[in-house]
Amino acid sequence: MGSPSICGSLRVDINREATFFVDQRIVCPFSSKLSRLFGVMSASDARNREVVFGDFPGGTESFELVSRFCYNHGKVEISPTNLALLHCAARYLEMRHPVLGVDNLVTQTRKALEGMKDWTWPDLMALLKHCQELNLATTLSGSSFLEKCLDSVVTRVSSSGEQSPSPSTSSSDSSGPRLSCETKSNITHTDSLKSSFSQGTWWFEDLLFVDATVLERLVHSMITQKFNHAVIGKFLLYYHKMKTQFVKPHEKFEIVDVVVDLLYILERASVSCKSLFGLLRMASTLGVDGCSRMKLELMIGSQLDQATLDNLLIPSPAGMNQLYDVDLVLRLSTAFLDKAHSRGSITELKKVAALLDSYLVEVAPDPWLRPTKFLALATSLLDSARDSNDNIYQAFSMYMEVHPGLSREDRAKMCGALNYDKKLSDEAYNPKFPSRNPMPAQISPIPVNIKSKTGESEPHRKQAVQHTGEPEMDNEKLQAQLQGMQSRVTELEKACKKMQNQMGKMPKARAGSSCNRQRSRCTDKELVDEVVM
Numbered sequence: 001m002g003s004p005s006i007c008g009s010l011r012v013d014i015n016r017e018a019t020f021f022v023d024q025r026i027v028c029p030f031s032s033k034l035s036r037l038f039g040v041m042s043a044s045d046a047r048n049r050e051v052v053f054g055d056f057p058g059g060t061e062s063f064e065l066v067s068r069f070c071y072n073h074g075k076v077e078i079s080p081t082n083l084a085l086l087h088c089a090a091r092y093l094e095m096r097h098p099v100l101g102v103d104n105l106v107t108q109t110r111k112a113l114e115g116m117k118d119w120t121w122p123d124l125m126a127l128l129k130h131c132q133e134l135n136l137a138t139t140l141s142g143s144s145f146l147e148k149c150l151d152s153v154v155t156r157v158s159s160s161g162e163q164s165p166s167p168s169t170s171s172s173d174s175s176g177p178r179l180s181c182e183t184k185s186n187i188t189h190t191d192s193l194k195s196s197f198s199q200g201t202w203w204f205e206d207l208l209f210v211d212a213t214v215l216e217r218l219v220h221s222m223i224t225q226k227f228n229h230a231v232i233g234k235f236l237l238y239y240h241k242m243k244t245q246f247v248k249p250h251e252k253f254e255i256v257d258v259v260v261d262l263l264y265i266l267e268r269a270s271v272s273c274k275s276l277f278g279l280l281r282m283a284s285t286l287g288v289d290g291c292s293r294m295k296l297e298l299m300i301g302s303q304l305d306q307a308t309l310d311n312l313l314i315p316s317p318a319g320m321n322q323l324y325d326v327d328l329v330l331r332l333s334t335a336f337l338d339k340a341h342s343r344g345s346i347t348e349l350k351k352v353a354a355l356l357d358s359y360l361v362e363v364a365p366d367p368w369l370r371p372t373k374f375l376a377l378a379t380s381l382l383d384s385a386r387d388s389n390d391n392i393y394q395a396f397s398m399y400m401e402v403h404p405g406l407s408r409e410d411r412a413k414m415c416g417a418l419n420y421d422k423k424l425s426d427e428a429y430n431p432k433f434p435s436r437n438p439m440p441a442q443i444s445p446i447p448v449n450i451k452s453k454t455g456e457s458e459p460h461r462k463q464a465v466q467h468t469g470e471p472e473m474d475n476e477k478l479q480a481q482l483q484g485m486q487s488r489v490t491e492l493e494k495a496c497k498k499m500q501n502q503m504g505k506m507p508k509a510r511a512g513s514s515c516n517r518q519r520s521r522c523t524d525k526e527l528v529d530e531v532v533m
Contacts, residue, residue: 009021009023009024010022010038010050011049012051012053012063013050015060016054018060020060020067026070026071027067027070030095030099031070031093033094037051038051057088057089058084058085058088061085062089073102074100074104075102076105080119080123080124081127081130083109084127084134084145087106087113088142088145090106090109113145113149116148116152119152124153127149128149128153131149132210146217150214150217150221151221151225154218154222154225154227157203201234201238212254212255219265223265223266232270233263233270236259236263237271237279243255252282252286253287256292257292260292263276263279263299264296264299273303274306274311277307280314284325298335300332301331301333302336302339304352305347305349305355307355309355312359313359313362314328323366324366327373330377333377334380337381349381350387352385356377356381357386357391357395361391361398363377364399364402365399366402369399374399375413375417389418396414396417
């Protein structure tokens with residue numbers, strides 16, 4: 001701003017980037033901060049005095065603008081490209097008092113900001129970029145300035161409806177949003193937006209430059225102004241898709257984290273279940289956990305009835321042996337039930353039940369899937385939600401075939417989880433699984449103890465037969481067969497006793513032969529027990 005010999009005043013170091021020589025008699029009246037630092041002093045006293053500003057907003061460019069304002073008697077041309085710089089510099093130097101009968105710089109920038117309703121769309125974008133570069137979201141005054149800018153952006157998008165700004169609306173008497181498309185490049189840019197996006201989303205591409213902090217402020221402004229939540233959701237998903245293509249993993253992590261948090265505050269139906277699963281897969285890959293992961297699962301769970309089987313087949317996290325992430329599906333099921341208890345319908349409940357049964361069929365062949373988790377999946381929804389037992393019956397059959405080493409207790413629990421009274425098609429029937437027909441196969445669900453003595457009451461035995469889940473019309477046949485088997489075992493027991501008595505009277509040489517026959521008969525009895533048990 002001139003040489004020291006001419007100004008004879010102050011040296012102002014701006015962020016160690018450049019030094020300005022200014023006359024303190026000219027700049028101090030406009031700046032309360034500089035006035036406090038130097039007060040009223042003669043030119044000789046002020047010579048070689050220096051002030052260092054290490055955090056001056058906007059750097060040398062904004063200080064040069066402020067200096068011109070002071071040297072031009074409080075007048076400066078304010079435009080979208082310098083408004084943010086002038087406002088921040090004026091706030092920093094405390095330029096809040098009128099001088100020479102003109103408004104101070106803070107007042108002038110505020111008035112210019114209020115006139116944004118008449119700005120063009122590119123001008124609004126230029127201002128928003130400067131706000132982001134100056135990091136206005138970090139200070140109270142800057143945050144207020146940024147919010148006004150964002151409110152103007154949202155108002156412009158809302159008022160334009162489904163139409164993007166066009167060159168024909170740039171006249172001063174136009175009631176629609178005006179756009180400075182005088183140049184050929186601006187017209188070409190607008191046309192490309194129209195061809196690339198649907199009319200309601202023409203602004204998506206223009207706002208991709210905003211960072212995570214500004215994005216949060218933008219979405220909150222949209223929600224405050226009652227913006228369509230479905231459109232906000234589409235924008236956030238588009239933002240996520242485009243911004244995560246060419247950035248490093250830690251930047252992807254931040255983007256996913258912010259986008260999930262913002263989607264969570266929208267109406268649940270504003271984002272499709274398929275899109276949420278896409279986010280979930282990326283979140284899993286990046287290791288996103290904690291609150292954001294929980295929010296994402298709650299969103300998916302609340303609309304689980306819209307999911308498909310492919311959506312659920314997510315590989316198990318690293319370090320787990322099982323093939324699919326069954327724990328995730330259990331959490332989604334719980335989230336759905338929480339929603340269903342308050343506003344769910346029976347139709348949604350049946351859709352989710354059918355989906356989970358299909359999922360059970362897919363995961364049943366997994367040799368590493370523990371029976372406790374398999375059972376938890378099978379019993380996560382009430383049996384009344386199922387119209388058919390075909391899928392769950394098939395899943396149980398497959399699981400038991402793949403896991404032949406299951407304990408008798410686990411087999412009993414699994415069979416007890418089935419409702420045999422529900423209709424089961426002939427195609428789904430597996431002869432190796434406990435069936436509706438008499439004489440259950442080798443993995444009977446209930447250990448009917450045919451060795452019980454005659455002290456057991458008839459109603460007790462009948463109850464045990466019914467517990468197997470067989471249709472009521474077959475109960476009498478099954479009971480008759482069991483009683484027949486019990487009689488046969490009783491005869492075997494008597495034969496064994498008789499042989500034991502005879503062995504005491506036989507010579508030792510023959511005792512060994514009889515003993516072998518006894519073991520053979522007892523083995524037959526044990527085999528019968530094993531089949532029935």
